[in-house]
Amino acid sequence: xxxxxxxxxxxxxxxxxxxxxxxxxxxxxxxxxxxxxxxxxxxxxxxxxxxxxxxxxxxxxxxxxxxxxxxxxxxxxxxxxxxxxxxxxxxxxxxxxxxxxxxxxxxxxxxxxxxxxxxxxxxxxxxxxxxxxxxxxxxxxxxxxxxxxxxxxxxxxxxxxxxxxxxxxxxxxxxxxxxxxxxxxxxxxxxxxxxxxxxxxxxxxxxxxxxxxxxxxxxxxxxxxxxxxxxxxxxxxxxxxxxxxxxxxxxxxxxxxxxxxxxxxxxxxxxxxxxxxxxxxxxxxxxxxxxxxxxxxxxxxxxxxxxxxxxxxxxxxxxxxx
Amino acid sequence: xxxxxxxxxxxxxxxxxxxxxxxxxxxxxxxxxxxxxxxxxxxxxxxxxxxxxxxxxxxxxxxxxxxxxxxxxxxxxxxxxxxxxxxxxxxxxxxxxxxxxxxxxxxxxxxxxxxxxxxxxxxxxxxxxxxxxxxxxxxxxxxxxxxxxxxxxxxxxxxxxxxxxxxxxxxxxxxxxxxxxxxxxxxxxxxxxxxxxxxxxxxxxxxxxxxxxxxxxxxxxxxxxxxxxxxxxxxxxxxxxxxxxxxxxxxxxxxxxxxxxxxxxxxxxxxxxxxxxxxxxxxxxxxxxxxxxxxxxxxxxxxxxxxxxxxxxxxxxxxxxxxxxxxxxxxxxxxxxxxxxxxxxxxxxxxxxxxxxxxxxxxxxxxxxxxxxxxxxxxxxxxxxxxxxxxxxxxxxxxxxxxxxxxxxxxxxxxxxxxxxxxxxxxxxxxxxxxxxxx
Numbered sequence: 001x002x003x004x005x006x007x008x009x010x011x012x013x014x015x016x017x018x019x020x021x022x023x024x025x026x027x028x029x030x031x032x033x034x035x036x037x038x039x040x041x042x043x044x045x046x047x048x049x050x051x052x053x054x055x056x057x058x059x060x061x062x063x064x065x066x067x068x069x070x071x072x073x074x075x076x077x078x079x080x081x082x083x084x085x086x087x088x089x090x091x092x093x094x095x096x097x098x099x100x101x102x103x104x105x106x107x108x109x110x111x112x113x114x115x116x117x118x119x120x121x122x123x124x125x126x127x128x129x130x131x132x133x134x135x136x137x138x139x140x141x142x143x144x145x146x147x148x149x150x151x152x153x154x155x156x157x158x159x160x161x162x163x164x165x166x167x168x169x170x171x172x173x174x175x176x177x178x179x180x181x182x183x184x185x186x187x188x189x190x191x192x193x194x195x196x197x198x199x200x201x202x203x204x205x206x207x208x209x210x211x212x213x214x215x216x217x218x219x220x221x222x223x224x225x226x227x228x229x230x231x232x233x234x235x236x237x238x239x240x241x242x243x244x245x246x247x248x249x250x251x252x253x254x255x256x257x258x259x260x261x262x263x264x265x266x267x268x269x270x271x272x273x274x275x276x277x278x279x280x281x282x283x284x285x286x287x288x289x290x291x292x293x294x295x296x297x298x299x300x301x302x303x304x305x306x307x308x309x310x311x312x313x314x315x316x317x318x319x320x321x322x
Numbered sequence: 323x324x325x326x327x328x329x330x331x332x333x334x335x336x337x338x339x340x341x342x343x344x345x346x347x348x349x350x351x352x353x354x355x356x357x358x359x360x361x362x363x364x365x366x367x368x369x370x371x372x373x374x375x376x377x378x379x380x381x382x383x384x385x386x387x388x389x390x391x392x393x394x395x396x397x398x399x400x401x402x403x404x405x406x407x408x409x410x411x412x413x414x415x416x417x418x419x420x421x422x423x424x425x426x427x428x429x430x431x432x433x434x435x436x437x438x439x440x441x442x443x444x445x446x447x448x449x450x451x452x453x454x455x456x457x458x459x460x461x462x463x464x465x466x467x468x469x470x471x472x473x474x475x476x477x478x479x480x481x482x483x484x485x486x487x488x489x490x491x492x493x494x495x496x497x498x499x500x501x502x503x504x505x506x507x508x509x510x511x512x513x514x515x516x517x518x519x520x521x522x523x524x525x526x527x528x529x530x531x532x533x534x535x536x537x538x539x540x541x542x543x544x545x546x547x548x549x550x551x552x553x554x555x556x557x558x559x560x561x562x563x564x565x566x567x568x569x570x571x572x573x574x575x576x577x578x579x580x581x582x583x584x585x586x587x588x589x590x591x592x593x594x595x596x597x598x599x600x601x602x603x604x605x606x607x608x609x610x611x612x613x614x615x616x617x618x619x620x621x622x623x624x625x626x627x628x629x630x631x632x633x634x635x636x637x638x639x640x641x642x643x644x645x646x647x648x649x650x651x652x653x654x655x656x657x658x659x660x661x662x663x664x665x666x667x668x669x670x671x672x673x674x675x676x677x678x679x680x681x682x683x684x685x686x687x688x689x690x691x692x693x694x695x696x697x698x699x700x701x702x703x704x705x706x707x708x709x710x711x712x713x714x715x716x717x718x719x720x721x722x723x724x725x726x727x728x729x730x731x732x733x734x735x736x737x738x739x740x741x742x743x744x745x746x747x748x749x750x751x752x753x754x755x756x757x758x759x760x761x
Binding site: 108111112113114118119236237238239240241242243246247259274278280299302303306307309310311 | 505532536537539540543547550651652653654655656657658659660661662665666669670673674684685688689691692
């Protein structure tokens with residue numbers, strides 16, 4: 001079984017459902033914790049951040065009444081999604097994730113080597129996504145209470161690379177533009193275009209570059225401990241060969257270092273399960289859903305995948321025929 | 323068989339063609355003769371075993387050639403460059419990808435270890451002494467055939483051996499980081515591997531392309547897959563193959579062309595599978611299941627496994643860098659780009675390696691614990707070559723681990739000389755008796 005191929009198929013289906021779903025009367029609601037952009041015409045599901053930012057842009061006393069309940073309801077639905085699917089949103093559903101993965105495939109096809117952040121740099125930038133998450137709450141509150149100009153409305157939608165990019169798949173180019181209305185809108189919408197550019201260029205250098213800074217990843221990581229998907233490691237079976245770390249697009253070193261029994265869905269994990277596939281030791285890594293183990297590291301599966309990776313299957317049978 | 327007799331010209335005493343032989347030549351002839359005798363004795367002993375798998379003949383042939391100057395042991399073509407390697411850190415994938423032929427030179431002959439004392443102190447481990455002996459004198463032809471010798475700075479003996487080898491070989495030192503976990507150590511080691519790659523490319527005159535490297539990785543992976551199968555079969559109780567034969571099979575990988583070796587091992591595996599199905603086994607089900615760990619054993623230094631199995635024990639597995647550690651961890655190709663494959667190669671040789679020259683012991687502890695469980699090991703024999711400090715240093719740690727697991731351990735300290743065989747026999751016999759008592 002090739003999990004990465006299955007994942008790619010799921011990503012494609014998710015992409016089609018989220019971008020074109022509306023055409024088939026699919027509506028997954030507007031509370032999804034993933035970059036299913038609401039600016040896409042006839043989208044099949046929408047990102048919860050749009051509504052969330054608008055709901056937060058109110059004077060504080062309003063939150064004591066009906067507005068507070070509406071906010072809690074929106075958050076509750078998003079949290080529920082986050083608990084049930086936790087990080088699989090990033091690895092299996094997110095359209096921006098898919099686009100980055102496709103560009104990575106293009107890069108390897110062109111045989112361009114990847115590079116990684118140094119360990120220090122990675123550690124330093126880890127907090128960026130949490131700062132962005134904090135600002136995601138603070139800026140709308142500031143707007144609602146007259147501290148920040150209205151031009152900053154829904155700042156994360158203005159800055160999000162999904163907004164200019166994803167509507168293009170429906171032929172809508174209107175979002176792919178810089179809004180010259182005021183300085184803040186120019187900066188934010190200009191930033192979004194820059195991020196799109198970065199996504200395309202960095203994908204030829206690094207894997208999933210944008211994800212490391214994604215505030216949605218920060219939001220989802222709040223549910224790592226309670227999420228139904230988990231990743232278990234049995235350190236006694238581990239040889240610390242480093243295969244998992246090398247395979248990890250998010251460059252998570254804990255996966256290789258951890259020696260004890262532990263849940264390894266860490267803050268940056270996107271549940272792509274590449275580590276489980278790269279692990280050559282039986283049951284050293286295990287992916288579970290609600291305690292039910294659905295993918296285990298397996299020596300034989302590892303061997304089969306390596307055979308495919310080195311183009312061995314055809315060569316092996318050819319040899320035997322000789 | 324006639325052709326197993328040492329050739330006539332190996333007469334140690336005398337003249338050849340009327341010319342008086344120099345002292346050096348006489349010494350060479352003497353060592354060749356002794357080596358040939360040792361090899362013959364081993365195979366005389368081995369042939370007594372009527373239950374031996376037939377597929378072993380292929381591996382025997384390789385070692386029988388040690389009686390004839392080692393001619394034909396390696397299968398390098400006339401114009402193919404031969405890269406000699408030591409220890410378990412030299413990436414053979416790179417050698418194969420560049421069109422070279424790797425041969426591992428770690429040695430186990432007693433007579434050459436005596437020659438090695440000209441270079442090294444008495445207390446040096448017999449393995450480096452033996453290697454120096456082979457390198458400095460024309461005893462086995464493939465030592466002389468090497469166009470370059472890659473020597474990892476693993477233990478202190480190997481570290482200093484580089485300079486000693488220089489008069490005889492084109493030496494390429496590989497600096498293996500001792501504290502291997504850190505980022506800088508990994509980067510540095512990757513650079514070392516790339517430096518090795520450049521050097522090999524220069525010697526063979528062939529630049530390594532992506533496809534060639536991928537093919538080389540696949541060839542070695544295929545060999546390792548067969549090893550996985552072999553080791554699985556060895557787990558069977560009662561044992562389908564003697565441990566000493568298994569050591570021979572894995573030792574033969576040092577010299578043989580990887581594809582040929584893999585095919586031979588596949589044939590052996592098929593035979594072992596058949597044996598298990600037919601209920602043929604080489605040791606009774608109640609034979610004490612022994613594991614060997616510690617300093618490596620290289621042909622013809624097989625006295626310990628012979629003693630263990632003569633006494634009715636069965637050597638089910640080992641943790642030697644000449645077999646298990648050498649062939650168990652695999653290169654894991656991920657993206658398949660050149661950089662990815664080189665990094666995968668570099669990491670495979672160092673990160674999971676349980677060599678005691680690294681600072682931590684966790685890899686080795688975990689591995690031994692796993693082997694003990696997987697192979698239902700009842701007793702461990704910890705083999706220390708005199709002068710092999712890294713394994714001696716780790717002894718207490720492993721002893722404690724085995725105590726916790728309730729597995730008895732016997733430490734034996736020996737060298738390549740056959741003198742202490744009887745003493746070893748007494749100690750190993752007593753150890754195996756205590757194992758029987760436990761059941």
